[in-house]
Amino acid sequence: MDFALSPEQEAIFDMAKAFTEAEIAPHAAAWDTAGEIPKDLWPKLAELGFGGLFVSEEAGGSGLSRLDGTLVFEALSRGCASVAAFLSIHNMCAGMIDRFGDADLKGRMLPGAVSMERFFAYCLTEPGSGSDAAALKTRAERTNEGYALTGTKAFISGGGYADAYIVMSRTGEAGPKGVSALIVEKDTDGLSFGGLEDKMGWRNQPTRQVQLDDCKVPAENLLGEEGRGFSYAMAGLDGGRLNIAACSLGAAQAALDDTLAYMAERKAFGRSIDQFQALQFRLADMEVELQAARVLLRQAAWKLDQKAPDATHHCAIAKKFVTEAGSRVVNDCLQLHGGYGYLSDYGIEKRVRDLRVHEILEGTNEIMRMIIARAMVQG
Numbered sequence: 001m002d003f004a005l006s007p008e009q010e011a012i013f014d015m016a017k018a019f020t021e022a023e024i025a026p027h028a029a030a031w032d033t034a035g036e037i038p039k040d041l042w043p044k045l046a047e048l049g050f051g052g053l054f055v056s057e058e059a060g061g062s063g064l065s066r067l068d069g070t071l072v073f074e075a076l077s078r079g080c081a082s083v084a085a086f087l088s089i090h091n092m093c094a095g096m097i098d099r100f101g102d103a104d105l106k107g108r109m110l111p112g113a114v115s116m117e118r119f120f121a122y123c124l125t126e127p128g129s130g131s132d133a134a135a136l137k138t139r140a141e142r143t144n145e146g147y148a149l150t151g152t153k154a155f156i157s158g159g160g161y162a163d164a165y166i167v168m169s170r171t172g173e174a175g176p177k178g179v180s181a182l183i184v185e186k187d188t189d190g191l192s193f194g195g196l197e198d199k200m201g202w203r204n205q206p207t208r209q210v211q212l213d214d215c216k217v218p219a220e221n222l223l224g225e226e227g228r229g230f231s232y233a234m235a236g237l238d239g240g241r242l243n244i245a246a247c248s249l250g251a252a253q254a255a256l257d258d259t260l261a262y263m264a265e266r267k268a269f270g271r272s273i274d275q276f277q278a279l280q281f282r283l284a285d286m287e288v289e290l291q292a293a294r295v296l297l298r299q300a301a302w303k304l305d306q307k308a309p310d311a312t313h314h315c316a317i318a319k320k321f322v323t324e325a326g327s328r329v330v331n332d333c334l335q336l337h338g339g340y341g342y343l344s345d346y347g348i349e350k351r352v353r354d355l356r357v358h359e360i361l362e363g364t365n366e367i368m369r370m371i372i373a374r375a376m377v378q379g
Contacts, residue, residue: 004300005071011228012064015048015073020079028080030319032350035196037083038349041308042116045087052093052114054239055189059106060114061098066239067301070246077250077370081354084250088243089157092236093120093166093327100232102226108220109164109183121158121205123167123184123210124233126151129366134176134230138212140169149173149212151192159208160193168229169214175321176313181229183221190215201353238312240320240362242301248326248358249293255333256286256345262337273336282336286329293322320368323358330355 005013031037034202044049055061055071064072069091076084082166093114097106112118129135138151149169154164165184172178184191194209224232260283273279299305300318330351332339341348359365 001026003295009071012068013075016050016072016075017078019045019048020076020084024076024079024083025258028083028204028279029344029347030352031080032082033189033203035203036087036206037204040081040118041120041220042090044086044237046114050087051090051116052094052098053091053109054365055098055110058238059098059110061094065243065301067298068306069239070242070297070301073243073246074250074253077247078254080204081247081251081351081358082204084247085358086205087159088184088247089122090116090120090239092240092243093122093164095239096232096236097183097240098165099222099235099263100181100228100237102219102224103153104337105183105223109335111182113161118163119158120160121156121165121210122164123153123156123165125154125156126237127154127209130365134178134179136168136170137167138167140171140180140182140217143216145216147217148223149182149184149215149217151212153210153212155197155207156210157202157207159206159207159210161206163354165191165210167210168233171226171229177227179233181223181224181232182217183223184212184215184217185221188215188217199357201350201355201357203353238304238315239376241368242304244358245293245300245319245322245326246298248323249290250354251295251355252286252293252326252329252333253290256283256290259283259333259336262340262346268341279336282332286332291331293318293325299324310375313372316363316368316371319362320365320372323355324365327355327359329354 035267043272049062052061053064053072057063063245067291073084073088081203097109113120124133126136140147140149166180167184168179171180190213192211197207264272267274295319300314303314327345334348334352338344340346
């Protein structure tokens with residue numbers, strides 16, 4: 001593995017970083033307060049090819065590798081981790097459609113997804129099935145025209161905001177083999193949404209329950225094969241874990257950069273506080289954590305791109321380490337800002353709030369420990 005980025009990869013990172021500095025970072029605090037991201041942001045990202053990062057070039061996407069994708073999300077998260085993570089969800093959906101959909105479904109769904117004229121959300125989690133996702137209860141009963149869906153999905157980013165939803169539903173027996181993936185388009189009869197969730201972080205992402213009450217979905221909106229939905233969901237998890245880790249890394253790096261600038265200006269006892277050895281040690285510890293996190297993340301992404309047999313193991317390692325390191329770093333950055341770090345003006349407290357959920361979603365870090373330990377024990 002070559003640890004140096006290619007000129008093309010450096011260009012991808014720089015392009016995303018320039019975009020976030022111009023179009024995301026200046027508005028992040030206002031969007032956080034408003035509780036919504038303006039929809040006109042997405043076509044601007046699509047112009048850079050970020051609406052179909054993992055969609056093949058033949059289908060109109062960018063066809064990036066997983067390593068390339070982590071660079072995009074790391075760079076965008078410097079401006080706002082929540083916006084970057086929201087984009088990651090859309091890209092996971094678009095990638096699933098490209099990978100598992102038939103020609104008709106791809107022809108109908110992918111152009112709008114890649115252009116981001118249509119925003120996609122993902123519905124797996126339910127009130128009674130989080131980590132045990134295979135226990136989901138939402139049912140899809142066969143009808144003459146297709147399926148009738150009944151059930152409730154919980155913690156759905158983009159609930160009531162997205163234009164279409166990939167909904168994991170039970171079409172057969174209990175367990176993972178009875179789950180199918182269906183695309184439910186907005187304004188479908190029987191589709192409704194719960195109230196807006198009042199969250200700690202990711203406040204600019206509208207999060208609601210998605211409720212399906214005898215919701216009619218045409219047969220042609222089945223994604224892939226009936227009974228294969230859970231395997232499709234699991235196939236996307238490794239990449240999703242890398243993306244969310246990259247979001248933690250980018251936000252934490254931006255927080256550290258801001259903290260260095262603040263400490264160079266802040267005076268105490270006659271000198272700038274970056275001259276105190278005790279605080280320099282704190283900075284050094286954070287630098288070590290982020291450098292280690294970056295290496296683990298890029299190694300895991302490389303293994304996933306190479307289809308290495310231990311890729312899932314390394315994706316779990318990266319997700320656990322990077323998200324926890326990111327949370328530690330932003331919390332320490334807040335501490336080094338003192339009372340100012342607790343104010344919204346400096347943007348540090350928002351990063352603390354936004355990054356906390358990264359240890360929970362895409363498989364909790366407890367699940368990551370299970371995956372890691374299982375591989376160690378089984379050999």
